[in-house]
Amino acid sequence: MTDLVxxxxxxxxxxxxxxxxxxxxxxxxxxxxLCVIGPSGSGKSTxxxxxxxxxxxxxxxxWVNGELIGYEQHGASEGTLRERRPRDVRRQRERxxxxxxxxxxxxxxxxxxxxxxxxxxVKGLKWAHAQRQASELLDRVGLAxxxxxxxxxxxxxxxxxxxxxRALAMEPTLMLFDEPTSALDPELVGEVLGVxxxxxxxxxxxxxxxxxxxxxxxxxxxxxxMDEGAVVEAGRPDELFTQxxxxxxxxxxxxxx
Amino acid sequence: MNTETTDVxxxxxxxxxxxxxxxxxxxxxxxxxxxxxxxxxLFTVWLAYTVIINPNLHWDVIAEYQFDGVIxxxxxxxxxxxxxxxxxxxxxxxxxxxxxxSESPVLRIIASAYTWFFRGTPLLVQLIFWFNxxxxxxxxxxxxxxxxxxxxxxxxxxxxxxxxxxxxGLSINEGAYMAEIVRAGIQSVDPGQREAGESIGMSNxxxxxxxxLPQAMRVIIPPFGNQFISMLKTTSLVSVIAGxxxxxVSQHLYLANFEVIALLMVASIWYLVLTTVxxxxxxxxxxxxxxxxTPVRRRVLANLRPGHTTKGAAA
Ligand SMILES: Nc1ncnc2c1ncn2[C@@H]1O[C@H](COP(=O)(O)OP(=O)(O)OP(=O)(O)O)[C@@H](O)[C@H]1O
Ligand SMILES: [Mg+2]
Numbered sequence: 001m002t003d004l005v006x007x008x009x010x011x012x013x014x015x016x017x018x019x020x021x022x023x024x025x026x027x028x029x030x031x032x033x034l035c036v037i038g039p040s041g042s043g044k045s046t047x048x049x050x051x052x053x054x055x056x057x058x059x060x061x062x063w064v065n066g067e068l069i070g071y072e073q074h075g076a077s078e079g080t081l082r083e084r085r086p087r088d089v090r091r092q093r094e095r096x097x098x099x100x101x102x103x104x105x106x107x108x109x110x111x112x113x114x115x116x117x118x119x120x121x122v123k124g125l126k127w128a129h130a131q132r133q134a135s136e137l138l139d140r141v142g143l144a145x146x147x148x149x150x151x152x153x154x155x156x157x158x159x160x161x162x163x164x165x166r167a168l169a170m171e172p173t174l175m176l177f178d179e180p181t182s183a184l185d186p187e188l189v190g191e192v193l194g195v196x197x198x199x200x201x202x203x204x205x206x207x208x209x210x211x212x213x214x215x216x217x218x219x220x221x222x223x224x225x226m227d228e229g230a231v232v233e234a235g236r237p238d239e240l241f242t243q244x245x246x247x248x249x250x251x252x253x254x255x256x257x
Numbered sequence: 258m259n260t261e262t263t264d265v266x267x268x269x270x271x272x273x274x275x276x277x278x279x280x281x282x283x284x285x286x287x288x289x290x291x292x293x294x295x296x297x298x299l300f301t302v303w304l305a306y307t308v309i310i311n312p313n314l315h316w317d318v319i320a321e322y323q324f325d326g327v328i329x330x331x332x333x334x335x336x337x338x339x340x341x342x343x344x345x346x347x348x349x350x351x352x353x354x355x356x357x358x359s360e361s362p363v364l365r366i367i368a369s370a371y372t373w374f375f376r377g378t379p380l381l382v383q384l385i386f387w388f389n390x391x392x393x394x395x396x397x398x399x400x401x402x403x404x405x406x407x408x409x410x411x412x413x414x415x416x417x418x419x420x421x422x423x424x425x426g427l428s429i430n431e432g433a434y435m436a437e438i439v440r441a442g443i444q445s446v447d448p449g450q451r452e453a454g455e456s457i458g459m460s461n462x463x464x465x466x467x468x469x470l471p472q473a474m475r476v477i478i479p480p481f482g483n484q485f486i487s488m489l490k491t492t493s494l495v496s497v498i499a500g501x502x503x504x505x506v507s508q509h510l511y512l513a514n515f516e517v518i519a520l521l522m523v524a525s526i527w528y529l530v531l532t533t534v535x536x537x538x539x540x541x542x543x544x545x546x547x548x549x550x551t552p553v554r555r556r557v558l559a560n561l562r563p564g565h566t567t568k569g570a571a572a
Contacts, residue, residue: 054452086461094458104453108471118457121467163453170457 004063005030005174005205006051011060013046013229020046022229023060028174028207033200035216035237036209038226039252044209047226048176051207052096053089064096065173094122097167097175102183103159105151111138111162112147118170130169137165141195157188161195168199175199177208213257217241225249318519322510323526331506332527334420338492338502339531342427343485349428350435355465357440368436375433381494384426388498390417423495423502431488438480442473475546482539489531493524503527 006028013021020043028034036044049055051062053070061081062069069092074082084092105114115134119125125133138147141161151159160180167175177196181189193215200206200219210216216223217237224234225246233246241257244250308314322328356368375383391413400407417425446469454464493504503524511520 052456054455090455090458090460093456096456098456100449100453100456102449104447104449106450106453106468117467118459121463122458166453166457 003030004028005032005065006207007061007063008051009061011047011050011062012058013043013050013055014058020229021050021057024229024231026224026231028205030205031203032221033206033208033219035220035223036207036226037211037213037216037223037252037256038232042226043229044226045178048098048178048207048209051174051176052093052098054098056083064092067092090122094118094170095173097170097172099160099163099167099175099177099180101179103151103156103163105159105163105166107151110148110150111143111154111165114151114162115165115169118166122170134165134169137168138162140168140198141165142191155188156184157191160184160192164192164195164199173205175204175206177206177210179209179211181210181212211256213241213253225252227252313518314522315516315519318516319522319526322516322520322523325510325523327506327510328503328523328527331501331503334501334505335489335492335503335527336531338420338423338427338495338500339485339488342424342431342492343488345424345428346431346435346484347439347481349432350437350439351470353432353436354439354443357436358443372433372436375430380426380430380491381497383430384422384495384498387425388417388419388422390422419495419499419501422498423492423500426498427488427492427495431484434484435481438477438484439473441480442475442477443469445476446472478543478546479539482535482543486532486535486539489535490528493528 004027006026008024008026011021011024012019024047026034036047038044046055050057051064051069056070061071068081070084070089071081072084072088074080083089105111106117109117112131112134115137116127116130119130119133120127135144135147138144141164143158143161143165146154146158146162151162154162164180180196181192184192189212193212196206196208196215197219208216208220220237222234223237223240225232225240225244225248227248233240233244233249240249241253244253353368353371356364357372359365394413396410397413397416398407398410400409450468450472451464454468459468492500492502495502496505496508499505507520507524511517
């Protein structure tokens with residue numbers, strides 16, 4: 001168990017009366033790239049947001065690096081959890097990077113300032129040190145020459161690459177991507193996927209919600225197909241894409257491939 | 258996109274040649290508007306003239322008092338009241354707005370009750386209430402609440418001077434209005450901004466001060482400017498509680514020398530000066546915070562940066 005980066009058991013989540021996650025079990029090993037596919041509304045984003053406690057869960061357990069996320073044991077009985085103190089939740093989130101569909105860069109800060117924000121205000125890094133680190137990260141995502149540009153002066157693909165650098169600046173052990181290329185013009189998708197591919201090669205553990213089946217096929221170690229709040233099928237990409245066992249997987253793949 | 262539009266307009270400039278005469282455009286005369294302009298001008302000039310030459314308006318008295326020491330002291334008090342109560346008001350406003358947006362229903366109810374009460378009762382009443390606080394609480398003390406031991410005590414009448422009562426009334430009332438303005442500002446910021454901050458482990462306070470509020474400023478500043486200008490004049494209400502502001506001292510002067518109109522003119526001229534200065538400041542601050550009207554020079558520079566207009570090539 002301790003050699004897993006992420007482990008989820010029976011995760012359930014309701015919005016009002018609607019159960020959008022119905023008992024999710026998942027294990028992610030170090031360095032693994034897991035792609036999550038599935039139709040709109042199947043709960044992919046919600047699941048990802050539970051992993052860094054942006055959403056509370058109604059039942060189940062999530063561990064990242066062996067530590068229970070968002071909750072702690074409360075009282076004598078095994079079954080009851082209580083939400084952690086905000087400070088502890090924040091400490092846990094530091095090591096879980098998240099990249100959003102619509103980037104969510106801070107528009108009043110330049111690219112380099114966006115990347116520095118976490119290291120300076122959360123980790124308390126010295127300004128000069130943080131700036132050096134941020135420049136290196138921008139260089140890594142191919143944006144060394146855009147450091148002083150504001151998000152509005154960058155293309156969508158460039159903004160998303162800055163967002164990836166911002167997440168990496170916290171030195172995460174796990175990166176979550178929620179449809180990182182869905183808001184991009186088609187010609188800009190490649191540059192972002194390229195950065196993600198490099199990241200995967202460097203050994204980063206990644207969970208990627210995506211509609212880019214080509215990327216999933218090429219980069220993923222494992223693909224899971226979600227529908228109606230449950231994992232319907234999981235497997236190696238070459239298996240899942242060519243011989244889906246489940247009817248619903250077949251139906252979904254026939255619409256997107 | 259920008260380069261395309263320039264190209265199109267250039268094409269138009271290159272071509273004017275022989276078509277120029279045929280394409281000339283003139284305005285249609287509007288006799289009705291000329292009549293309206295003439296009447297309005299005539300009326301305004303006549304009104305100004307009758308007022309200015311009116312022998313009952315003592316220009317010499319106005320001139321005498323415009324820079325009088327007593328008036329200037331009152332002016333200074335008005336400026337102080339405005340600045341301090343706006344600063345305290347915005348602090349209260351941020352706190353109340355954050356309470357209103359909190360997850361706790363109790364905090365939300367308390368915050369709503371605050372705005373409900375202080376926006377729902379006349380400021381004049383609130384000012385007189387604060388000034389007469391001693392009738393309700395003869396002593397003010399710091400210590401354990403609910404009849405516990407007290408560390409320090411003051412006579413309320415000693416603490417609540419006219420100036421202090423004015424500040425209390427104006428700030429607390431302003432806080433209720435600022436709360437609504439700040440709340441609208443905070444709500445105008447994309448919730449994704451908060452989540453982005455949370456995802457890198459930022460605390461609520463850091464997210465508010467470093468991410469949310471700076472972006473909310475664009476929405477907050479225009480109504481804040483209006484509140485400020487309004488406050489410059491609202492301070493005149495404190496004349497009922499001996500606030501020693503511009504209006505109070507003007508009143509004291511005309512009650513002694515019966516130059517009512519002249520001293521009201523003196524005060525009005527100063528109020529106009531203050532509001533004009535504030536309006537000009539507002540104009541410049543708004544322009545700085547509104548990206549839609551960034552100075553052309555900066556927009557042009559931004560467009561000239563390599564790679565900005567050639568998005569596709571960057572890929
Ligand atoms: N904050 C919320 N309040 C209420 N319902 C929500 C909320 N967030 C998501 N839902 C609902 O939960 C379900 C799952 O949403 P989710 O965003 O996780 O789906 P998804 O698989 O990411 O879909 P997509 O591919 O469109 O992004 C949907 O039916 C959605 O309407
Ligand atoms: Mg989604």
